[in-house]
Amino acid sequence: MIGEIIAIGDELTSGRITNTTSGYAARAFFLLGHTIRAMHTIGDAPELIGATLKAAIGRCDFVLVTGGLGATTDDLTNEAVVAALELNTAVHPCVQANIASRMAKDDHLAAVSLAKLAHLPEGAEVLDPECRMAGYLLRYRGKPIWFLPGVPPQMEILLRTKVLPALREFDPAGAVPVCQRVYRTCGLFEIEINKRLHALEQNGVQIGYYPVAAEVHVSLTARNLERGVDDPRFRKADAVIREALGVNLYGIDQETLATATGRLLMERGMMLGVAESCTGGLIGATLTEAAGSSRWFQGGAIVYANALKEQLLGVDPDLIARCGAVSGETARAMASGAVRHLGCDIAVAVTGIAGPDGATAEKPVGTVFLGLATRATVSERLCHFNGSRRQIQEKTAQTAVDMVRRFLLAS
Numbered sequence: 001m002i003g004e005i006i007a008i009g010d011e012l013t014s015g016r017i018t019n020t021t022s023g024y025a026a027r028a029f030f031l032l033g034h035t036i037r038a039m040h041t042i043g044d045a046p047e048l049i050g051a052t053l054k055a056a057i058g059r060c061d062f063v064l065v066t067g068g069l070g071a072t073t074d075d076l077t078n079e080a081v082v083a084a085l086e087l088n089t090a091v092h093p094c095v096q097a098n099i100a101s102r103m104a105k106d107d108h109l110a111a112v113s114l115a116k117l118a119h120l121p122e123g124a125e126v127l128d129p130e131c132r133m134a135g136y137l138l139r140y141r142g143k144p145i146w147f148l149p150g151v152p153p154q155m156e157i158l159l160r161t162k163v164l165p166a167l168r169e170f171d172p173a174g175a176v177p178v179c180q181r182v183y184r185t186c187g188l189f190e191i192e193i194n195k196r197l198h199a200l201e202q203n204g205v206q207i208g209y210y211p212v213a214a215e216v217h218v219s220l221t222a223r224n225l226e227r228g229v230d231d232p233r234f235r236k237a238d239a240v241i242r243e244a245l246g247v248n249l250y251g252i253d254q255e256t257l258a259t260a261t262g263r264l265l266m267e268r269g270m271m272l273g274v275a276e277s278c279t280g281g282l283i284g285a286t287l288t289e290a291a292g293s294s295r296w297f298q299g300g301a302i303v304y305a306n307a308l309k310e311q312l313l314g315v316d317p318d319l320i321a322r323c324g325a326v327s328g329e330t331a332r333a334m335a336s337g338a339v340r341h342l343g344c345d346i347a348v349a350v351t352g353i354a355g356p357d358g359a360t361a362e363k364p365v366g367t368v369f370l371g372l373a374t375r376a377t378v379s380e381r382l383c384h385f386n387g388s389r390r391q392i393q394e395k396t397a398q399t400a401v402d403m404v405r406r407f408l409l410a411s
Helices: 021-031 046-059 077-084 093-102 108-118 152-170 190-202 232-248 257-268 282-288 306-313 317-323 328-342 389-410
Strands: 002-008 035-042 062-066 089-091 119-121 136-140 143-148 179-186 206-212 215-222 249-252 272-276 297-302 346-352 367-374 378-384
Touching: 002 021, 002 046, 021 035, 021 062, 021 152, 035 046, 046 062, 046 077, 046 143, 062 152, 077 119, 077 143, 093 108, 108 119, 119 136, 143 152, 179 232, 179 389, 190 206, 190 215, 190 232, 215 232, 232 249, 249 257, 257 282, 257 389, 272 282, 272 328, 282 297, 282 389, 297 306, 297 328, 306 317, 306 328, 317 328, 328 346, 328 367, 328 378, 346 389, 367 389, 378 389
Parallel strands: 002 035, 002 062, 062 143, 272 297, 272 346
Antiparallel strands: 089 119, 136 143, 179 215, 179 249, 206 215, 346 367, 367 378
């Protein structure tokens, strides 16, 4: 089936809030074999809401609308729908009862405001039986239109438990689920990956490439496979991709670089420490996003000032004076100091120029030195990153974690 998604809210069109709900929904529909032809992000303007909705209904088999279902004066979706589709408004008894049960008897003003939630387009089928979350299905001229809250957690629950299962009812032909696998890589440029996998694109599968900071994510997509990911055609393509990417492939689908590295650390019974200058704690934050990271991450030191490099990690001040804070020698000393002072088995350190200031002719913005140390070895790496200050910091953090991963694979 063909659908469109409409996200409503001035907070979205002003850029104050990022529209994540549309992407989440589009991904879910895609994997079920449905096609999303367009995604619209519009403000809280009733006439625009109505016009966008009517146009989408005329083009598609189904429509998903998110946002504008709340009780405040800027939530105008229901009113816009009633006007655009020339429907009547009806008070939904379940919603009304739920509001009444939750309000204090003397809170008249709040009750009047929340009463707006019960005024829905006539024929609306509320999705949450207990009426704790706004959201309903409206059947209009034989086409389903789902209205979901703009709050991402609520929207995702209703989409997953109500919308997706119900969509089968309106799909007599039966959409064929799409098989897709995402390969997460670090260390190769997008153009190089494309070169390695280009021949595979001629074999009835789709290959997509998406750079993410220092990573590139590669997608393998195939349709009409009777056995899904176990189909011989999909399995053959999967094997070709894995071989072509080699050690640069660190994870599949949702696996992160941190979890992949953490798994290797646990297999070897090692604890990791970090020493950060230009990333200001970003490496530690990236690592601790992984559940269970306490089993392999010891901790770290944010040593932005040279004095702290000396005091907390034992870096020789003469070395900094001679080679500079941004140097391979200092990165090596920071990593070695982290192993000694943090009590870890392996440590990675970074020092660099994230910009926009601090650059020299010899060390432009984006110059980053990484150090890696164990109790027996120490090494360094020089990188030149581009982009904004934040982008340089993110690339540095990813490269640092990947440096640890590659060392573990080789050891």
